[in-house]
Amino acid sequence: MQFLKKDRVGQTTTKARGDAGEDEAMAFLQAQxxxxxQRxxxxxxxxxxEIDLIMQCQDGTVVFVEVRKRSRADFGGAAATVGMHKQRRIVYAARHFLLxxxxxxxxxFDVVSLEGREPQWLQAAFDAS
Structure with missing residues (x-):
């Protein structure tokens, strides 16, 4: 796993935490x-x-993956933060990618939620409609 960058006061940056989460989700999906x-x-x-991960299944299905990481599961957890606005932006990017x-x-469109010990993989979490 990559070294997590620290800001001036020694805190891990949001970008570094996001990149580490994407690394974890990518390794999990590759193991599947x-x-x-593309990343x-x-x-x-x-x-x-923007799409965090674009993966392909062995059957040829292209999977557009949104990765969400939260330290706490309050308010529905990480997966619940992928609202309609975010879904529209992901669908827009997916259409552009497929051009x-x-x-x-x-x-x-899948979501990988990183909370606790094991990633939660929500396949077909939403659709393009």
Whole structure:
């Protein structure tokens, strides 16, 4: 796992914690047989979307993964923080990513929630509608 960067007062930065969470989620998904296609995909321009991990299942399904890490499970936990606005931005970015594909593969939107000891993998957590 990567070294967590510290800010000036010795606290771990939010970016470093997010990157470490993405590392953990990616390792978990790869152990489940998924292959990494791209990490931290961003659409060009202002106001676009961002996708933490884009993975592919052995059957060819492209999986757009949002990774959420929380130290506490209050208010529904980490997975509950992926609201409608965030979902729309992820779907927008996924559509942009797939523009370059000649043949559209099956796709789904998953969430990996990092709370406690084991990652929680919510397959097909939301859809593009």
């Amino acid at each position: 047989g998924l292959r990494l296609l 931290n995909y961003r659409t060009p321009g202002r106001g676009g979307g 370059t594909w000649r043949h559209l593969p099956p796709a789904r």
